Amino acid sequence: MGRSxxxxxxxxxxxxxxxxxxELLVKYINQHGHGNWRSLPKNAGLLRCGKSCRLRWTNYxxxxxxxxxxxxxxxxxxxxxxxxxxxxxxxxxxxxxGRTDNEIKNLWNTHLKKRLIxxxxxxxxxxxxxxxxxxxASPSTRHMTQWESARLEAEARLSTESLLSHAHSSVILDxxxxxxxxxxxxxESFRKNKKKEKIVCQSPISQxxxxxxxxxxxxxxxxxxxxxxxxxxxxxxxxxxxxxTKSDSSSSNEVEYTTESALxxxxxxxxxxxxxxxxxxxxxxxxIFQSVMSQQLNLI
DNA sequence: AACGTGATCAACCGCTTGGTC
DNA sequence: AGACCAAGCGGTTGATCACGT
Numbered sequence: 001m002g003r004s005x006x007x008x009x010x011x012x013x014x015x016x017x018x019x020x021x022x023e024l025l026v027k028y029i030n031q032h033g034h035g036n037w038r039s040l041p042k043n044a045g046l047l048r049c050g051k052s053c054r055l056r057w058t059n060y061x062x063x064x065x066x067x068x069x070x071x072x073x074x075x076x077x078x079x080x081x082x083x084x085x086x087x088x089x090x091x092x093x094x095x096x097x098g099r100t101d102n103e104i105k106n107l108w109n110t111h112l113k114k115r116l117i118x119x120x121x122x123x124x125x126x127x128x129x130x131x132x133x134x135x136x137a138s139p140s141t142r143h144m145t146q147w148e149s150a151r152l153e154a155e156a157r158l159s160t161e162s163l164l165s166h167a168h169s170s171v172i173l174d175x176x177x178x179x180x181x182x183x184x185x186x187x188e189s190f191r192k193n194k195k196k197e198k199i200v201c202q203s204p205i206s207q208x209x210x211x212x213x214x215x216x217x218x219x220x221x222x223x224x225x226x227x228x229x230x231x232x233x234x235x236x237x238x239x240x241x242x243x244x245t246k247s248d249s250s251s252s253n254e255v256e257y258t259t260e261s262a263l264x265x266x267x268x269x270x271x272x273x274x275x276x277x278x279x280x281x282x283x284x285x286x287x288i289f290q291s292v293m294s295q296q297l298n299l300i
Numbered sequence: 301a302a303c304g305t306g307a308t309c310a311a312c313c314g315c316t317t318g319g320t321c
Numbered sequence: 322a323g324a325c326c327a328a329g330c331g332g333t334t335g336a337t338c339a340c341g342t
Binding site for chain 1: 310
């Protein structure tokens with residue numbers, strides 16, 4: 001029993017790559033594409049396992065990789081994305097063109113984590129690391145709280161907007177920033193994480209109610225007379241829209257656009273250039289959301 | 301110059317995910 | 322449904338380098 005090896009390791013080379021090996025790999029991929037990684041080393045004349053070749057290519061040899069040090073903006077973006085996505089390096093790397101998950105992971109572990117600690121911020125929770133009376137939420141739970149809070153606020157806003165929708169329906173639909181974010185890859189990543197955490201919601205209605213309370217307490221906004229059932233229906237609708245998007249391979253450009261624009265929305269929020277967001281991410285997230293809300297309500 | 305120590309980062313390991321049969 | 326496989330992913334390791342003593 002046990003796991004079968006990823007490749008036949010007998011006679012295979014390990015350790016640092018030589019420039020000759022790099023050359024062979026680049027030449028082969030340029031001519032044939034990588035195709036099947038397992039069979040690639042044999043075809044390319046390399047004494048490496050396919051996994052090693054894939055890693056070397058994706059982390060080092062790929063032509064679109066930036067070899068320059070991280071800029072301040074990139075570092076800031078990594079911190080912001082980490083606050084939302086946690087240790088999902090691949091998802092973070094997807095938002096930084098030319099950077100690999102490995103590179104970002106190393107940056108985080110060697111620089112950013114220490115920097116946050118020295119600022120008195122817990123790098124996992126992104127909260128001030130002073131002692132508190134209540135037990136701290138896990139990073140995933142915190143991320144979930146942020147998303148749930150923002151999502152419920154969007155739902156609350158939609159309810160408000162629905163009252164005004166007879167006159168302004170097209171404006172409202174176009175300006176729904178949060179739901180676009182929620183349906184994007186970033187939101188998807190969050191939802192996946194939620195499943196991983198096994199925070200199973202037997203009743204969507206009860207979850208919505210709990211989250212409503214959570215939101216009211218963290219955002220300082222009052223949410224009253226919420227129609228839980230309609231909220232859950234909207235959530236389910238959002239999920240199914242997302243599933244449809246995923247299953248449609250022809251819409252890859254659209255998915256990319258959605259992800260990019262969603263991130264842009266996140267980063268374009270007023271105050272997002274201010275590093276003070278590190279002091280209290282929940283408060284910051286709420287205030288950003290409130291400001292987006294007021295901007296949108298002004299549009300109506 | 302020699303040594304110790306810490307920082308950095310490429311590469312590895314093993315688990316998870318998603319697709320296919 | 323579940324077995325199998327390829328690829329993806331995140332945690333960890335270890336070689337190398339820089340710097341201080």
